Amino acid sequence: MSLKNFNWKKYTNYLVVGGVMLIFGLLSLVGVSDASITSLLERISIAAILAVSLSMVVGFLGELSLGHAGFMCVGAYLGGKVAALLEPSLGNGPLNFFIALLVGSLAAALFGVIVGLPALRLRGDYLAIVTLAFGEIVRSVVMNLPAKLFGGTLGLSTPRMDKKYLFIMGFLLLLACLAVTQNLIKSKHGRAIISIRDNEIAARATGIDVTKYKLFVFTISSFFAGVAGVLYSFSMYTVQSANFDYNYSIEILVMVVLGGMGSINGSLIAAALITFLNIQLQTMLTGDLAVLQNLFYAVILILIVIYRNAPGLKGFREKYNMRTISEKLFKKKKTVVENADAGEEEATNE
């Protein structure tokens, strides 16, 4: 492909993510960067991987998973355990990280198959219930197993990678996650997946193997949740299962919904924004008022979903959406192909 015909616009989000990684990577390597910046960036990369992978299930497949943190927990504990066992011989460098990554993410994917198999055969909200149950089971089991296995209530001690490099790993994995997700969505398989979301019966009628596709997407999504888990375990000295509770799954869901279901870029931005807000709010609200944060999430969740989905608000939505507002702001006089389904920026490559 000659450079002239290369469509840069298709790769904007890779460029932004890669650019941020390079700038801060260089800063960090020459020692200008600060520990809190690198830790913020690594948190953002973990959250973004989680949000983008959940967005595949919720936004493109149209199923709800409430156990994303559970799959992350599997990745963090199994990957972390392998890394801890290998630490004496391999240290906490990239080699150990990649072995742990392989183990943790594959284990999470395997659990994805086990959980998805019974739930995805059924229509409706079963996946939500089963994943919720799965998240609780995982948390309860790792915490109560003998301390020799997974550290019990004190959590599992895991090797921690040098913070100067970990966020670079995080961003590389985020790029990989973006590449897999976006290429999948753009492929013919992606169209099949979206057709399942829009009308399962019609999709089935055209010969699409609905269960196979559902399981495929769900497994990939669990795989990346496992990746995020391994990253998390390398960012901490101890992995504690209390972190992977139902509330964390909801937080990831909020990122996906806030970013606009079915928009990868949206999930990316929302993940960065919410992670940043969480860290900033950590010391700003005191006492029971700290719940204001949860209240805020809840209200956002309800308002956004009603606004974007209520049949009664269709006219309002068409009059005031992001696209028309931004057009007015930038005084563009372009005719944009109106796509009925909100959130599919991919369709309108200006």
Place this chain on the structure above:
Amino acid sequence: MNFIAAIINGLSSGGTYAIIALGYTMVYGIAKMLNFAHGDIIMMGGYAMYIALSLAGHPILALVAGIVFCVLLGVAIERYAYKPLRGAAPLAVLITAIGMSYLLQSLAQIIFGSAPKMLVKLQVPGFFMIGSLRVDYSTLITLIVTVVVMTALTVFIKKSKPGRAMVAVSEDRDAALLMGINTNAIIAITFAIGSALAAVAGYLMLMKAPSLSNTLGAMPGIKAFTAAVIGGIGSIPGAMVGGILLGVVESFSYSIPALAPFTEAVEFSILIVVLLVKPSGILGKMRREKV
């Protein structure tokens, strides 16, 4: 002896789960949605009882206040959060319900704080003996209330006009509408009944364990919801069977020391096993979707 004691405890907590599960299953059957916020309606009802107790001081008044408040709250939530989404994708409704559950929990914590309130006035002291077996009055009351609620609900649905309209709406909402049934009213009535049951369940829970916090309904809600799915979501006898089964399993798991810490894992594993063996739940019917 411990075996029988465990069964009685299980029946009693299972009865409470069953009453909560009825709320889930009725709403699912008629509005075709999982009302995630159902457990938190229990909690809000608990706070209504707390206020009523500190104002009036009588448990029965507290129960009435709890039921009235829950019915109003349930109907209001349905009217303002779920009704606008009727006809939208099921996923959207589900996420709204999760948001609502979160909203209620955080509101309660902001208003009442996170320290638990003790509603000791709701406790029923005393017990009687059957042979060497000790049965608390509170357990007996729970069992009686469970049976009464289930019978009344079954009779209501089989015999009364709105009850039969409910069955019609759950079978086919559009056809019911054509037959002159006001489906919106029926859905509102379903939410009202479900929420009233939630208040009753909340009362039973607080009678046994009188400590009230903003997470009171969260775990029992999720468990009852699991029970509803185990029994077959949408089926009223299924909710009863699922609830009782879950309660008995929980009680047994607690009474075995090695298993006690894993109780929650055991309970949720039943769900996965049941869905693997019989995907529609114990008493559920499998429905094929048609165009």
Place this chain on the structure above:
Amino acid sequence: MKKILSIVLAVVMVAGCCVALSSCSYKDTINIGVSGPLTGDAAVYGQAVANAAQLAVDEINAQGGLNGIEFRLIATDDQADAAKVETNYNKMMRKGMQVSLGCVTTGACLEFKNLSKADDLFFLTPSASGDSVPEFSNGYQMCFADSNQGGVAALYVQSLLAAGLLTNGLKIEEVGVFYKSDDAYSKGIYDKFIEMMPGIPEANRVAFTGTNSDFTAQIDALKGCKFIFMPIYYTPASQFMVQAKDKIDAKAIYYGCDGFDGIESAEGFDITSIPQEVSMLSHYNSKATEGKAKEFADKYEAKYGKDTLNQFGASAYDCVWAIYGAMKKAVAEGKTVNNETTVADMCAILKEQFNGEYTYSGATGTNIKWADTGYVAKVADYIQIKAAN
């Protein structure tokens, strides 16, 4: 559209990093950092620590500080969540933390001990009681380690069994344990207690998890017991007692650890309505009527009210004064301790004191000493909160 999105993304990330950097360090004071749950479910403990430490800092400053150099407390909120500790740690280091109280809760402190080891930062934790908290040479505890509490409690119960001190003569089959299996504090004490008391029947070792507050099944399992050891915090303990009022022998004894402190003032809980005896093993008694413990309670109550007055606060108050005392002794011995002392130098100076002859007397004990393992050596009292009716 995409362009706008990507610009927003970039702006968010860059802005995030800039704001993260924008806080200055305190150069004119000796800075003590602490990270604890100022919000969330465990907020009452974190607030007690932050308040009491501030109280001690204010008192020290009122006395003229350390040779005229004032102290400053930097308190950050971790909501008892280990994942939030690193952010706090970085923030406190940027603000110039020289010495620390570590974290309030064990889980968070396990993260803190590793972070502080890399910088060689001295910490003396008021309440993170996990056995492995002072694993590295820079970590010390003011509270008893969990296994220590479990061991002392077991010794006490053994003495009861041996002497037949109870009216009817207590048998080991009548000793029960009620613990929270997913809590590090409770599980830590429980494990040591059972290790030393293997004779306690399996059926009497009863657990609960999570936010569960319906203890019907657990009470049923323990109903034959005359002595119930409860290494848990007072909220679930009070719930247990209310539900067990007429189900467990009225002559039974509920015996807790320092987590019981404050149970008599739990909201809505009327301890006089409980027929059984309630007592605890603790280094601090918030109902003390004399001595340093009483002085602390009065001062704390006057400033912050009694809602958050508990042993966590007393312990934090002692931590600050103990650190101050060690610094003062070091200065008297010719060392230099001031606002410019580096983290590592401060650690070396304080370690020398804490591992040496230094002793401290305060609200949570007299002649407190530390082993070079970081564990505290002081006397725990048997405190009867309420006698049997």
